[in-house]
Amino acid sequence: MIEKLKTILTHLENLNNHVGGEIISKEELKEQHENLHDFKKLIESLDKLLEESKTVDYNNPDSIDNNLMNIHKLMTSFEWHFSEIDDLTVTLFKNYKDSLGK
Template structure:
């Protein structure tokens, strides 16, 4: 998934390079965030891999896992939201900007 997000950022960066709708720093920040996204994906992979050894009758352990899942899910949402915001910003302006309206 991180490669797909990078592909999206590449598209936005290309469109923005000719239109300067968003700050270059905002795009660069999202490229930097891809490493955090990769680490988060690894965290999820590890959690899923270890789920089979979890004692589902241990309430503390189940709660810890569910909180970790919540952290991972909400952080994924944040990453997608940040990229979506850039996309929306470019979407709202790009057509008029290239048509000089």
């Protein structure tokens, strides 16, 4: 998944550069590339959590609550990362055509 996100970011960067780099700042693109390091850590955390979930005590409500809360936290973190890249995509979508006219 990380490679696919890198590919998307590279594509967005190429499109942005094609119109003079005026739509998305280099800093925003750099930040998203750096965020992929955190995304990798999230995947590792998810793998660990899924392994731990195999041994969760179904009769221990506190254990189940903790497990579900950790899943929720990871899922929202994944959503945030996708949302950040999608925001850049939408920005290009809304402005690319007009930028070609310059």
